[in-house]
Amino acid sequence: MVDQNTFMETVKSVSEIMKVAETPMSKEDILSFFKDMELSKEQENIVLEYLLTPHEEEAEGEGEQEDAEPELNEQQSQVFKMYLEELEGLPKYTRTEEIEMYNALLQGDESAIGKLSGCWLSKVLESAKGYLTPKLNIEDLVQEGNMALFISLQQLCGSGKCEDVEAVLRSAVEEGIMKYASEINGEMEAEEAMLAKVSLVHAAKKLLNEEMGKDPTIEQLADYTKMSVEELTDIFELLEETKKNSKNISKK
Numbered sequence: 001m002v003d004q005n006t007f008m009e010t011v012k013s014v015s016e017i018m019k020v021a022e023t024p025m026s027k028e029d030i031l032s033f034f035k036d037m038e039l040s041k042e043q044e045n046i047v048l049e050y051l052l053t054p055h056e057e058e059a060e061g062e063g064e065q066e067d068a069e070p071e072l073n074e075q076q077s078q079v080f081k082m083y084l085e086e087l088e089g090l091p092k093y094t095r096t097e098e099i100e101m102y103n104a105l106l107q108g109d110e111s112a113i114g115k116l117s118g119c120w121l122s123k124v125l126e127s128a129k130g131y132l133t134p135k136l137n138i139e140d141l142v143q144e145g146n147m148a149l150f151i152s153l154q155q156l157c158g159s160g161k162c163e164d165v166e167a168v169l170r171s172a173v174e175e176g177i178m179k180y181a182s183e184i185n186g187e188m189e190a191e192e193a194m195l196a197k198v199s200l201v202h203a204a205k206k207l208l209n210e211e212m213g214k215d216p217t218i219e220q221l222a223d224y225t226k227m228s229v230e231e232l233t234d235i236f237e238l239l240e241e242t243k244k245n246s247k248n249i250s251k252k
Contacts, residue, residue: 045114102162113153144176156168204216
Protein backbone atom coordinates (compact mmCIF):
# COMPACT_ATOMS: atom_id res chain seq x y z
CA MET A 1 0.00 0.00 0.00
CA VAL A 2 1.41 3.39 -1.04
CA ASP A 3 1.86 5.82 1.86
CA GLN A 4 -0.62 8.64 1.20
CA ASN A 5 1.41 11.51 2.69
CA THR A 6 4.63 10.49 0.95
CA PHE A 7 2.81 10.02 -2.34
CA MET A 8 1.06 13.41 -2.17
CA GLU A 9 4.27 15.24 -1.27
CA THR A 10 6.12 13.53 -4.13
CA VAL A 11 3.40 14.45 -6.62
CA LYS A 12 3.47 18.09 -5.51
CA SER A 13 7.27 18.20 -5.63
CA VAL A 14 7.42 16.72 -9.12
CA SER A 15 4.69 19.13 -10.26
CA GLU A 16 6.77 22.11 -9.06
CA ILE A 17 9.93 20.74 -10.68
CA MET A 18 8.09 20.34 -13.99
CA LYS A 19 6.98 23.99 -13.88
CA VAL A 20 10.55 25.33 -13.67
CA ALA A 21 12.39 22.68 -15.71
CA GLU A 22 14.18 24.12 -18.74
CA THR A 23 13.17 21.13 -20.87
CA PRO A 24 10.03 18.97 -20.62
CA MET A 25 10.43 15.94 -18.39
CA SER A 26 9.98 12.51 -19.97
CA LYS A 27 7.66 9.89 -18.55
CA GLU A 28 10.72 7.97 -17.35
CA ASP A 29 12.04 11.07 -15.56
CA ILE A 30 8.69 11.55 -13.80
CA LEU A 31 8.32 7.92 -12.75
CA SER A 32 11.88 7.86 -11.38
CA PHE A 33 10.65 9.94 -8.44
CA PHE A 34 8.18 7.16 -7.58
CA LYS A 35 10.47 4.15 -8.10
CA ASP A 36 10.61 3.29 -4.38
CA MET A 37 6.80 3.18 -4.10
CA GLU A 38 6.38 0.13 -6.34
CA LEU A 39 3.38 1.54 -8.21
CA SER A 40 1.42 -0.78 -10.47
CA LYS A 41 1.28 -0.08 -14.22
CA GLU A 42 -2.25 1.30 -13.79
CA GLN A 43 -1.13 3.60 -10.99
CA GLU A 44 1.84 4.81 -13.04
CA ASN A 45 -0.46 5.65 -15.95
CA ILE A 46 -2.77 7.64 -13.69
CA VAL A 47 0.15 9.56 -12.18
CA LEU A 48 1.47 10.39 -15.64
CA GLU A 49 -1.97 11.46 -16.84
CA TYR A 50 -2.36 13.71 -13.81
CA LEU A 51 1.06 15.37 -14.05
CA LEU A 52 1.03 15.72 -17.83
CA THR A 53 -2.46 17.24 -18.01
CA PRO A 54 -2.19 20.66 -19.76
CA HIS A 55 -2.40 23.69 -17.47
CA GLU A 56 -4.31 26.86 -18.13
CA GLU A 57 -1.49 28.55 -20.02
CA GLU A 58 -1.79 25.76 -22.61
CA ALA A 59 -5.54 26.02 -22.99
CA GLU A 60 -6.63 27.40 -26.34
CA GLY A 61 -9.49 29.65 -27.28
CA GLU A 62 -10.71 32.98 -26.00
CA GLY A 63 -14.44 32.48 -26.57
CA GLU A 64 -16.98 33.03 -23.83
CA GLN A 65 -18.21 29.97 -21.93
CA GLU A 66 -21.90 30.18 -21.27
CA ASP A 67 -21.69 27.52 -18.54
CA ALA A 68 -18.94 29.35 -16.63
CA GLU A 69 -19.85 30.85 -13.28
CA PRO A 70 -19.89 34.68 -13.07
CA GLU A 71 -17.05 34.65 -10.53
CA LEU A 72 -14.65 32.94 -12.94
CA ASN A 73 -12.04 35.30 -14.38
CA GLU A 74 -10.79 35.01 -17.96
CA GLN A 75 -8.01 32.50 -17.25
CA GLN A 76 -10.26 30.42 -15.01
CA SER A 77 -12.98 30.44 -17.66
CA GLN A 78 -10.55 28.99 -20.19
CA VAL A 79 -9.59 26.18 -17.82
CA PHE A 80 -13.24 25.61 -16.97
CA LYS A 81 -13.97 25.33 -20.68
CA MET A 82 -11.13 22.84 -21.09
CA TYR A 83 -12.56 20.57 -18.40
CA LEU A 84 -16.05 20.80 -19.90
CA GLU A 85 -14.65 19.76 -23.28
CA GLU A 86 -12.81 16.88 -21.63
CA LEU A 87 -16.02 15.80 -19.94
CA GLU A 88 -17.81 15.66 -23.29
CA GLY A 89 -15.23 13.21 -24.63
CA LEU A 90 -15.44 10.80 -21.69
CA PRO A 91 -17.47 7.58 -21.91
CA LYS A 92 -20.94 7.68 -20.36
CA TYR A 93 -21.87 4.95 -17.92
CA THR A 94 -25.26 3.79 -16.71
CA ARG A 95 -26.00 3.52 -13.02
CA THR A 96 -25.70 -0.25 -13.28
CA GLU A 97 -22.27 0.03 -14.92
CA GLU A 98 -21.07 2.40 -12.21
CA ILE A 99 -22.11 -0.05 -9.50
CA GLU A 100 -20.32 -2.83 -11.36
CA MET A 101 -17.15 -0.70 -11.45
CA TYR A 102 -17.43 -0.02 -7.70
CA ASN A 103 -17.73 -3.75 -7.04
CA ALA A 104 -14.79 -4.49 -9.33
CA LEU A 105 -12.73 -1.88 -7.49
CA LEU A 106 -13.51 -3.43 -4.11
CA GLN A 107 -12.51 -6.83 -5.48
CA GLY A 108 -9.10 -5.49 -6.50
CA ASP A 109 -9.55 -4.62 -10.18
CA GLU A 110 -7.06 -1.74 -10.63
CA SER A 111 -8.39 -0.92 -14.09
CA ALA A 112 -11.51 0.39 -12.35
CA ILE A 113 -9.43 3.20 -10.82
CA GLY A 114 -8.87 4.91 -14.17
CA LYS A 115 -12.46 4.42 -15.32
CA LEU A 116 -13.89 5.79 -12.08
CA SER A 117 -11.46 8.73 -12.12
CA GLY A 118 -12.96 9.80 -15.45
CA CYS A 119 -16.46 9.01 -14.30
CA TRP A 120 -16.02 11.27 -11.27
CA LEU A 121 -14.46 14.24 -13.09
CA SER A 122 -17.77 16.11 -13.29
CA LYS A 123 -18.41 15.56 -9.58
CA VAL A 124 -14.93 16.84 -8.70
CA LEU A 125 -15.48 19.90 -10.88
CA GLU A 126 -18.77 20.70 -9.17
CA SER A 127 -17.17 20.37 -5.72
CA ALA A 128 -14.26 22.60 -6.78
CA LYS A 129 -16.61 25.37 -7.94
CA GLY A 130 -18.04 25.53 -4.42
CA TYR A 131 -14.66 26.65 -3.04
CA LEU A 132 -13.74 29.09 -5.80
CA THR A 133 -12.66 32.55 -4.60
CA PRO A 134 -10.57 35.35 -6.15
CA LYS A 135 -7.57 33.89 -4.28
CA LEU A 136 -8.00 30.41 -5.77
CA ASN A 137 -8.24 29.12 -9.32
CA ILE A 138 -10.38 26.30 -10.66
CA GLU A 139 -7.45 24.31 -12.03
CA ASP A 140 -5.69 23.88 -8.69
CA LEU A 141 -8.93 23.06 -6.90
CA VAL A 142 -9.83 20.40 -9.47
CA GLN A 143 -6.33 18.93 -9.37
CA GLU A 144 -6.45 18.63 -5.59
CA GLY A 145 -9.88 17.03 -5.81
CA ASN A 146 -8.72 14.57 -8.47
CA MET A 147 -5.66 13.60 -6.45
CA ALA A 148 -7.75 13.07 -3.31
CA LEU A 149 -10.09 10.93 -5.42
CA PHE A 150 -7.16 8.91 -6.76
CA ILE A 151 -5.81 8.26 -3.27
CA SER A 152 -9.24 7.17 -2.04
CA LEU A 153 -9.72 4.85 -5.04
CA GLN A 154 -6.34 3.29 -4.27
CA GLN A 155 -7.31 2.70 -0.66
CA LEU A 156 -10.64 1.13 -1.64
CA CYS A 157 -9.13 -1.09 -4.33
CA GLY A 158 -9.14 -4.65 -3.04
CA SER A 159 -10.58 -3.67 0.35
CA GLY A 160 -13.41 -6.18 -0.12
CA LYS A 161 -16.46 -4.39 1.26
CA CYS A 162 -17.74 -0.85 1.61
CA GLU A 163 -21.30 0.10 2.46
CA ASP A 164 -21.28 3.31 0.40
CA VAL A 165 -18.37 3.75 -2.01
CA GLU A 166 -19.76 7.00 -3.40
CA ALA A 167 -20.03 8.56 0.06
CA VAL A 168 -16.41 7.66 0.79
CA LEU A 169 -15.20 9.11 -2.51
CA ARG A 170 -17.32 12.25 -2.16
CA SER A 171 -15.99 12.84 1.35
CA ALA A 172 -12.39 12.37 0.17
CA VAL A 173 -12.82 14.86 -2.69
CA GLU A 174 -14.45 17.46 -0.45
CA GLU A 175 -11.80 17.04 2.23
CA GLY A 176 -8.94 17.30 -0.28
CA ILE A 177 -10.30 20.47 -1.87
CA MET A 178 -11.27 22.04 1.45
CA LYS A 179 -7.85 21.34 2.99
CA TYR A 180 -6.07 22.91 0.03
CA ALA A 181 -8.38 25.95 -0.01
CA SER A 182 -7.89 26.47 3.73
CA GLU A 183 -4.11 26.24 3.41
CA ILE A 184 -3.93 28.74 0.55
CA ASN A 185 -6.34 31.18 2.20
CA GLY A 186 -4.45 30.87 5.47
CA GLU A 187 -1.09 31.51 3.79
CA MET A 188 -2.43 34.56 1.97
CA GLU A 189 -4.02 35.95 5.12
CA ALA A 190 -0.73 35.48 6.98
CA GLU A 191 1.17 37.23 4.19
CA GLU A 192 -1.30 40.12 4.18
CA ALA A 193 -1.05 40.44 7.96
CA MET A 194 2.75 40.47 7.76
CA LEU A 195 2.71 43.13 5.04
CA ALA A 196 0.41 45.26 7.20
CA LYS A 197 2.81 44.95 10.15
CA VAL A 198 5.82 45.81 7.97
CA SER A 199 4.02 48.91 6.71
CA LEU A 200 3.14 49.91 10.28
CA VAL A 201 6.74 49.50 11.46
CA HIS A 202 8.09 51.44 8.48
CA ALA A 203 5.67 54.33 9.10
CA ALA A 204 6.37 54.34 12.85
CA LYS A 205 10.12 54.34 12.32
CA LYS A 206 9.87 57.28 9.91
CA LEU A 207 7.60 59.27 12.25
CA LEU A 208 9.77 58.70 15.33
CA ASN A 209 12.87 59.61 13.36
CA GLU A 210 11.27 62.94 12.42
CA GLU A 211 10.26 63.60 16.03
CA MET A 212 13.57 62.61 17.66
CA GLY A 213 16.00 63.48 14.86
CA LYS A 214 17.45 59.95 14.92
CA ASP A 215 16.41 56.37 14.36
CA PRO A 216 14.35 54.97 17.26
CA THR A 217 15.52 51.97 19.26
CA ILE A 218 13.67 48.72 18.91
CA GLU A 219 12.25 49.27 22.41
CA GLN A 220 10.86 52.67 21.39
CA LEU A 221 9.32 51.12 18.26
CA ALA A 222 7.78 48.36 20.37
CA ASP A 223 6.22 50.90 22.71
CA TYR A 224 4.89 53.00 19.83
CA THR A 225 3.49 50.14 17.73
CA LYS A 226 2.31 48.04 20.72
CA MET A 227 4.26 45.12 19.28
CA SER A 228 6.72 42.99 21.23
CA VAL A 229 10.48 43.34 20.80
CA GLU A 230 10.60 39.69 19.70
CA GLU A 231 8.01 40.30 16.97
CA LEU A 232 9.83 43.38 15.72
CA THR A 233 13.10 41.46 15.70
CA ASP A 234 11.51 38.80 13.51
CA ILE A 235 10.20 41.44 11.12
CA PHE A 236 13.60 43.12 10.80
CA GLU A 237 15.28 39.75 10.21
CA LEU A 238 12.74 38.95 7.52
CA LEU A 239 13.33 42.31 5.82
CA GLU A 240 17.08 41.81 5.97
CA GLU A 241 16.77 38.34 4.47
CA THR A 242 14.54 39.71 1.70
CA LYS A 243 17.11 42.39 0.88
CA LYS A 244 19.89 39.78 0.67
CA ASN A 245 17.85 37.57 -1.61
CA SER A 246 17.01 40.53 -3.85
CA LYS A 247 20.70 41.43 -4.17
CA ASN A 248 21.63 37.83 -4.99
CA ILE A 249 18.97 37.66 -7.69
CA SER A 250 20.10 40.95 -9.23
CA LYS A 251 23.68 39.67 -9.43
CA LYS A 252 22.69 36.60 -11.45
